[in-house]
Amino acid sequence: MNPVKVGICGLGTVGKGTFDVLTRNCAEIAARAGCSIEVSHIGARRGSDIEGITISTDIFAVAEDPAVDIVVELIGGTTVAKDLVLKAVANGKHVVTANKALIAEHGNELFAAAAKQGVSIAFEAAVAGGIPIIKAIREGLAGNRIEWLAGIINGTGNFILTEMRDKGRDFHDVLQEAQELGYAEADPTFDVEGIDAAHKLVILASLAFGIPLQFDKAYTEGITKISRDDVEYAEQLGYRIKHLGVARQTDSGVELRVHPTMIPEKRLIANVDGVMNAVLVQGDAVGPTLYYGAGAGAEPTASAVVADIVDVARTLSAEPGHRVPYLAFQPDALSNTPIVDINDIETAYYLRMSAQDKPGVLSSVAQILSNAGISVEAITQKEPAEGQDHVPMIILTSRSIENKLVSAITDIEALDSIAGEVTRIRVESLG
Numbered sequence: 451m452n453p454v455k456v457g458i459c460g461l462g463t464v465g466k467g468t469f470d471v472l473t474r475n476c477a478e479i480a481a482r483a484g485c486s487i488e489v490s491h492i493g494a495r496r497g498s499d500i501e502g503i504t505i506s507t508d509i510f511a512v513a514e515d516p517a518v519d520i521v522v523e524l525i526g527g528t529t530v531a532k533d534l535v536l537k538a539v540a541n542g543k544h545v546v547t548a549n550k551a552l553i554a555e556h557g558n559e560l561f562a563a564a565a566k567q568g569v570s571i572a573f574e575a576a577v578a579g580g581i582p583i584i585k586a587i588r589e590g591l592a593g594n595r596i597e598w599l600a601g602i603i604n605g606t607g608n609f610i611l612t613e614m615r616d617k618g619r620d621f622h623d624v625l626q627e628a629q630e631l632g633y634a635e636a637d638p639t640f641d642v643e644g645i646d647a648a649h650k651l652v653i654l655a656s657l658a659f660g661i662p663l664q665f666d667k668a669y670t671e672g673i674t675k676i677s678r679d680d681v682e683y684a685e686q687l688g689y690r691i692k693h694l695g696v697a698r699q700t701d702s703g704v705e706l707r708v709h710p711t712m713i714p715e716k717r718l719i720a721n722v723d724g725v726m727n728a729v730l731v732q733g734d735a736v737g738p739t740l741y742y743g744a745g746a747g748a749e750p751t752a753s754a755v756v757a758d759i760v761d762v763a764r765t766l767s768a769e770p771g772h773r774v775p776y777l778a779f780q781p782d783a784l785s786n787t788p789i790v791d792i793n794d795i796e797t798a799y800y801l802r803m804s805a806q807d808k809p810g811v812l813s814s815v816a817q818i819l820s821n822a823g824i825s826v827e828a829i830t831q832k833e834p835a836e837g838q839d840h841v842p843m844i845i846l847t848s849r850s851i852e853n854k855l856v857s858a859i860t861d862i863e864a865l866d867s868i869a870g871e872v873t874r875i876r877v878e879s880l881g
């Protein structure tokens with residue numbers, strides 16, 4: 451077979467990593483793909499001379515290049531990137547992308563356009579970096595009814611939480627290091643406010659449950675409100691705080707939520723630290739499965755991009771109808787299962803409040819929870835600091851429906867003996 455020609459658009463962290471891996475491992479990659487794979491065109495803001503490669507400052511020139519078989523979109527964002535992918539598809543080119551924002555927000559439209567043209571769009575690098583989680587769910591678990599999945603799917607956020615816990619480092623200082631290491635998004639609020647994790651969760655939920663991509667329905671909460679005190683109290687109770695994406699099939703629909711979560715410390719996933727990601731997937735036949743690896747960084751992400759390039763190169767000799775469907779289920783078999791509103795989900799909770807150090811406060815709080823049908827599983831009250839009349843009070847509750855807990859919190863905050871807001875972290879046993 452003739453060499454497959456690749457055009458890379460965007461030569462940043464992932465673009466450079468992809469170029470390096472394709473070049474370094476070219477012999478092994480060719481042996482796997484059944485043909486050699488050559489980078490023939492690069493679209494980048496600054497041109498530099500690489501022998502045998504056309505360099506264009508206009509990335510659309512890559513999508514227009516008749517010699518290019520596969521356009522690799524690594525510029526990020528959802529505007530120019532969307533136009534670029536649509537242009538490449540219209541020109542009959544296959545696309546590989548690491549762009550989760552683009553897939554989560556515009557994937558339904560992009561896949562439809564690709565299907566019309568008989569080309570494919572591959573996006574393994576978009577979720578959990580180098581972990582082949584898309585392939586695992588779409589192919590490896592195809593025989594299962596997937597019940598739920600939960601994952602640490604933002605490397606930057608996990609790196610920040612880990613460094614804060616282990617070294618007592620400052621949030622902003624660690625975020626800056628994550629940016630220097632090439633982990634963070636162009637706009638790092640995507641990482642710390644949970645938007646990036648929500649993009650990835652939406653993609654995983656579609657693959658797992660056979661529903662269209664619905665980014666607007668995901669509940670998103672970031673890690674910016676997690677204090678060092680919460681991290682410490684959680685540990686004293688035998689838990690770790692992790693920023694999790696959770697997707698669960700329930701009788702009333704699919705839960706789709708991203709938020710800080712307390713997990714029992716004995717769970718493997720509670721011990722996934724630094725930039726590492728992990729995704730737990732529970733299938734009815736296989737039981738629990740766990741996938742672990744680097745969630746961000748140049749070469750780990752390139753590993754997934756190159757795997758997709760190899761997959762596409764292999765399909766170039768296969769019938770289009772034999773290709774694996776984008777969202778694991780055939781396009782006409784996607785279901786309209788509703789996404790459950792966050793107010794209707796059920797979970798246990800960690801509550802931290804600042805309580806007046808006097809008798810009766812604990813029983814007033816317990817009474818409010820009990821009236822809402824929520825029981826107290828554990829409680830700890832700290833010693834007051836010198837000269838302070840308020841003490842931190844930590845409560846672990848039974849599982850409850852979110853809206854009952856939210857109204858109980860409103861009543862607790864209204865007590866004269868409680869100062870300020872109640873901090874609330876959801877607790878998942880993941881068992």
Ligand SMILES: NC(=O)c1ccc[n+]([C@@H]2O[C@H](COP(=O)([O-])OP(=O)(O)OC[C@H]3O[C@@H](n4cnc5c(N)ncnc54)[C@H](O)[C@@H]3O)[C@@H](O)[C@H]2O)c1
Pocket residue numbers: 459460461462463464465493494495507508509524525526527530548549550551575576579632633634635636745746747748751
């Ligand atoms: N960095 C990671 O660890 C990682 C992991 C998985 C997925 N991703 C995704 O990969 C994509 C790229 O991320 P990155 O970290 O490499 O970003 P980056 O900012 O390092 O690289 C993007 C590159 O694209 C170039 N670019 C942007 N618009 C362009 C245009 N119109 N014309 C020419 N060049 C243009 C920029 O100059 C930059 O060099 C994003 O979608 C990101 O979400 C990144």
Ligand SMILES: N[C@@H](CCO)C(=O)O
Pocket residue numbers: 576578579603604605606607633634635641646745746747
């Ligand atoms: N900013 C992302 C890159 C990988 O998708 C992260 O930190 O996980």
Ligand code: NA
Pocket residue numbers: 574575576577578579580581582583584754
């Ligand atoms: Na991946």
